[in-house]
Amino acid sequence: MTKDFPEQVLSDKQQHIILTAIELFAEKGFDGSSIRDLAARADVNVAMVNYYFGSKEKLFEAIVEYRASFMRGKLDEIHANTSMTEIEKIDAIIDNYVDKILAHPSFHRILHQELLKREREALHDGIIRIFVRNTSVLHSIINQGIRKKVFRKVDPELTMATLIGTINQVMLSKPLCGILVNNDPNFDPYTNVAFKNRLVKHLKLLMHSYLLADKR
């Protein structure tokens, strides 16, 4: 069984602060959010954040720790499954990815905000490590498919970038996504089941045509 981080025990209040912080940071960015904002929104004392987490930066690390392993379990299971073909595994990963990411859009947004900066190196590296680990299964499956010649000789790394990048593109901005897919900036794609199905369908079709098409 895999564990990304020590299974630290978090009190309800700590969890509450973390969940509030995820929303706040997603809206205003880490630097754009103040501890006072956060304390007010979470209805706790200003000193609580430092008291519980040590510092604002450590709170961010706690957030990552709290949500980081959100992928692993199912991915490893898919990877280890010997009764699935490679393309079935790809499909399963698509289902899983879309599911998990749409379930936590704010956290996803925070991670990407931090990834886009080059500050806070330790944190940056930590986030990169999460990404690398979470994509390694996908990487391995694509490579295996190619080796087995059930997949075309595609570029494995960039194929991964396509799969993840398509989802990220949609998650970039709720209003932008709303405009593009529904011509309505107030449309919320992240909670819309029809949109989720549409996204999954597109990704599967895309991957099928790309990976399976005519393997000469």
Add this chain to the structure above:
Amino acid sequence: MTKDFPEQVLSDKQQHIILTAIELFAEKGFDGSSIRDLAARADVNVAMVNYYFGSKEKLFEAIVEYRASFMRGKLDEIHANTSMTEIEKIDAIIDNYVDKILAHPSFHRILHQELLKREREALHDGIIRIFVRNTSVLHSIINQGIRKKVFRKVDPELTMATLIGTINQVMLSKPLCGILVNNDPNFDPYTNVAFKNRLVKHLKLLMHSYLLADKR
């Protein structure tokens, strides 16, 4: 004839500040960068930013204005070209996109950082407008291809997301990209010609298989 930059006359010093700010904001984020940092790095007086641009926020707007039209010219040209097939236009757009975005990775990163927040609504909307404008040509070409039945009945919006999203994914983080494509966090993909060709090749192959494959 096309023009890449707005007519507004900017002094050398103003341009210098803008270029320095693009690098700084890309590294530390807008909120994470201080005017003092910027002034020191650009080797100008702290008061210059407000003197030239009015405020930190207006500097951001000036940056966007300075680089915003970085796509349009060529795109319109491709769109209007009647001697190209749809798939040739897609290829041309891929060439163009990759070219332009790899040439200005920092600006690209800044835009996405701001897009990931929901603050500064006016600016956010402005950036969204740029994205919508820059993707509208692509949208129109895909739709035309589908109407002409030279393209499969794909999901046009999500196909765009795939194209743009793949590039964005690669631009997300230099070290992440370096690790994935070269197993070396110090590898700089953005200035590497081989990588650029690899990216272009992947995208074209991807789009060809997806759009053209067996239109039954």
Add this chain to the structure above:
Amino acid sequence: MTKDFPEQVLSDKQQHIILTAIELFAEKGFDGSSIRDLAARADVNVAMVNYYFGSKEKLFEAIVEYRASFMRGKLDEIHANTSMTEIEKIDAIIDNYVDKILAHPSFHRILHQELLKREREALHDGIIRIFVRNTSVLHSIINQGIRKKVFRKVDPELTMATLIGTINQVMLSKPLCGILVNNDPNFDPYTNVAFKNRLVKHLKLLMHSYLLADKR
């Protein structure tokens, strides 16, 4: 029973800041005083002013609130008193006014400084309201005296201006007052009992001759 001060609870430190600010603003004006000056003089941290009062402007409002009602109680009592004649009431008001204003020369000076500007409209209006309230009793007594024909048919508003204006004139500038009444710029009239009596005597004599003289 009357209360001179609003109910609001102010800590000792807050009161200390307010009292220091009154002196400072009286000397240098509101705009001429910096929060750093104030903090240094009051021997508190620069951040305390904003911490306690929110902003420099709100500190001003707190000052006004703290001292604004400095008149009312006694005035209402005089007004309501049915056993005094009108001229006795005027005399009592003179006693009261001179007393109160000489006790808080700095606050008095601040109010007038702000009154002389046309900025900060809300504040300006607030101060005007205080003046109007504080003079309304006087107004009403003069009018009553005229109606009862114990006073001459004077101009009630300008008679008020004379009464208040004489006191204000003396409060304008300590050195100017010192020179005029004692030929000594260092003479402090505001703490001098003899001067206070002299001022009261002059005002009473003035009002008696003006209001009572020959009512044909």
Add this chain to the structure above:
Amino acid sequence: MTKDFPEQVLSDKQQHIILTAIELFAEKGFDGSSIRDLAARADVNVAMVNYYFGSKEKLFEAIVEYRASFMRGKLDEIHANTSMTEIEKIDAIIDNYVDKILAHPSFHRILHQELLKREREALHDGIIRIFVRNTSVLHSIINQGIRKKVFRKVDPELTMATLIGTINQVMLSKPLCGILVNNDPNFDPYTNVAFKNRLVKHLKLLMHSYLLADKR
């Protein structure tokens, strides 16, 4: 012949700046007005103020110099006139004062703003000197009237304070004055002839009753 200050020659532009500054300082106070505000309002270059007057403070001195002697001429004439009785002289001074002050309400307001502070000592002293000189004639006339026993044994200094203070009180704040005399904050008393006559009438009546009444 008396001269308060060297008869410096001022160009039209300098006069224009001075007149604009008087209005601006009257509205926002000296510290509340910026040279940029002034330059913009006067439609001149920012550097002009320092170029012409040396500094912001020296501009203030130039303003005082420009308007300071606004009283003297006529006052000296009244004083020296041997064919007028003392009370006639008082009446003439009232006419003159009210006239001059109502003609330049902004300058009057500036002087008092500065008088209310204790800053800029040299300037403060200069202004005090102007006040003392301008009131000396009045002082001398009252004293003479008392000596000649045509006036009562009033308090000469405070009688002056009453005369000047009544006018000042009315000049304190346009809206306050408007409310008191006309129950209308938008009423402009300073340009209203009826109000001027009312003020003069009140002052003369006041001074007559006070100075002349029953000299036992």
Add this chain to the structure above:
DNA sequence: CATGAATGAGAGTTCATTCAT
């Protein structure tokens, strides 16, 4: 265990003034 008070550092911005032209 939890908190309100307090703080030094640094933020963005504005200022009067200077200077090369």
Add this chain to the structure above:
DNA sequence: AATGAATGAACTCTCATTCAT
């Protein structure tokens, strides 16, 4: 003689953090 560009200092205010209780 006149000015636009430029600047260092100082402004108000907010910040993450600390600490006595």
